[in-house]
Amino acid sequence: MALAENKKEPEAHIIDVRHVSKWFGEKQVLNDVNLYVRKGEFVTILGPSGCGKTTLLRILAGFHMATEGEILLEGKDIAQTPPYKRPMNTVFQRYALFPHLNVYDNVAFGLKLRKMDSKEMDAAVRKALKMVGMTDYEERDVNSLSGGQQQRVAIARAIVNKPQVLLLDEPLAALDLKMRKDMQLELKDMHKTLGITFIYVTHDQEEALTLSDTIVVMNEGVIQQIGTPTDIYNEPKNCFVADFIGESNILEGTMLKDCLVRFMDKEFNCVDTGFDENEPVDVVLRPEDIYIMQRNELAEQFHGIVQSCIFKGVHYEMIVLTPDGYEIMIQDYNSFEPGTDVSLIVKPADIHVMKKERLCNTIEATVVDSDHIEMLGEKFQILPTDIEPGTEVLAEVGFDKIDLTDYQEDGTADGDVRLIIYKGNHYHLTIATDEGPYLYVDTTDVWDDGDLVGINIKPEDIRIKVKD
Amino acid sequence: MNKIIRYFSKRSSWSLPYFIFLLLFVVLPLLLIVLYAFRDNQGHFTVDNFVKFVTQKEALNTFIYSVGIAMVTTILCILFGYPAAYILSNSEFNKSKTTVLLFILPMWVNFLIRTLATVTLFDITGLPLGQGALMFGLAYDFLPFMIYPIYNTMMKIDKSLIEAAQDLGASRAKVFTKVIFPLSLPGVLSGVLMVFLPTISTFAISELLTMNDIQLFGSVIQTYIMQSDTMNYGAALSLIMLLIIGITSLFTGGDAENESPGLI
Known part of the structure; x- marks a missing residue:
């Protein structure tokens, strides 16, 4: 099929x-x-x-x-x-x-x-x-x-x-x-x-x-x-697929050129081709594909300190924190005590690079007056614009520019958390708004699936584009 | 003092008022019926009252006639009540609970008032009172008691069973005969108990709807009990009816209880 x-x-x-x-x-x-x-x-x-x-x-x-x-x-x-x-x-x-x-x-x-x-x-x-x-x-x-x-x-x-x-x-x-x-x-x-x-x-x-x-x-x-x-x-x-099927580390990356990807502030050889130069991508590392050993600066690609080690029956599951603040899950037959300084290696063929589905939120909106637009069924304040009121526009908002509040009343719009993907040092959330469209939010705050949240966006973070 | 407080704080002692109530208003009257049934006018022990029931055809005939009327009423209630319950329980036909309420609403009105209204209805339309009116009135009065248990049982049928039957090749008619009907039978049984048994002992309805022309078993008992010289015979008749009702519920009750349908 x-x-x-x-x-x-x-x-x-x-x-x-x-x-x-x-x-x-x-x-x-x-x-x-x-x-x-x-x-x-x-x-x-x-x-x-x-x-x-x-x-x-x-x-x-x-x-x-x-x-x-x-x-x-x-x-x-x-x-x-x-x-x-x-x-x-x-x-x-x-x-x-x-x-x-x-x-x-x-x-x-x-x-x-x-x-x-x-x-x-x-x-x-x-x-x-x-x-x-x-x-x-x-x-x-x-x-x-x-x-x-x-x-x-x-x-x-x-x-x-x-x-x-x-x-x-x-x-x-x-x-x-x-x-x-x-x-x-x-x-x-x-x-x-x-x-x-x-x-x-x-x-x-x-x-x-x-x-x-x-x-x-x-x-x-x-x-x-x-x-x-x-x-x-x-x-x-x-x-979604990477997260839903099996365990995985999903990280933000940039495809520098064919077979060379940068993530966790380091360059890695990989086998993926066909991306634009410097295209932002998502990188998947399966926890069983990462080799872990005692710290050896000559042989390592990256390193970190073991944070936790849990016995899972066949293997041990360890969380390693890199100096740049990324948490990586590793599964190995050998265990390393928490606190151990470890070196990590991943083979080029085990790095899986995925095209990003979107680089920012793009929301349909209508200009209300010189400093307001209507989107997600609510009125949002924007920086002064000279676009005619009533014009249909697209509002672009960066993933990290959306502020979520605990109480729905505190937000201009509201929605509920549908999908949480951990990206090593932050969470990527999918929020279903009451009006239908999904919002994608990068945050370091911990939310749970199904949480009801209020949504706020600062005026300076909304970019307006007239629809073609 | 402490002893008394401890006694009343025990949960089992809370049942005392109900126990006393049951003793005074259920057990004692029953014992009195038994006592009177086995005595003659002078207060001597006798079984003549029971012999009289079997030998004197009058009361026995009324009893058989009452059972007949009750059966017809029950059948009428099933014939009208079953389709009604089916339609009510089917979300395709019945989108709101209001219709259910309309069917149950008559249960809130007193029997006598409804019966008097029926009499008036027959008067206005010029239809004769009598056996036909009696059966109509009984069926009308007891219909909600048939509809509700059947409706309840049907509502409890797992919708996935209906889907499973369709999935296995059953058309709409086959789904009904092979799944819905057999699964609704406990409700029908429960409805029968609630219609058949009370109809045997009903008396006011028959008097009003037949201008005292037809006497059901309930009326006969009432007539005997109201006269002091035949009170013992009336008590015996009550006891006989109680026994028969008790035996019938034993036969049907076991199954109905397992499936826990409807009102009881």
């Missing part, structure tokens, strides 16, 4: 999602989603809660209608097809087993509706139950089963219908860790044996990496990246 634009063999696609947007009232939950799924593929839609992944799955299942765009199944538009006519079955997060039926009748539910011959049905039900390891449970009341057993029955109930596509909505989320790991392997085996296309929704990045052929990373209703698990892990497209 990849973006629909670069499709190669359209005949092999079982599902095409084209320009799908979904609004619930005033709130947009999906924004121009494009993807395709190949026949027999295991695709995972991954993202934090509220990113629209479940909505996308429910649109595929037919429980929601897309506000815009089309859904193709083997090339045919199925937007108007009701759920009961779609050759897909869903495994629900909270199982949704019928409490008035026993295990056997739950599994046979779909087959009975299709008026299948009873001998054939019996064989199919038993085969499905065997596949999920629930033989001998036929007569059991579903309420007497454990969570794991209920989920197995729910899976059997779906696969017994031999759907073309199996949709799984966080099926393992309610299970404990050990059970989840076992079920992951079983699901992967099942996928191989059945040859059915699986579309799997989860917020668990490890689960996604373990199970999938292809991962679709979503955030705030927008697809962030589509790729194989290794692509997503090694070549994240933006800070």
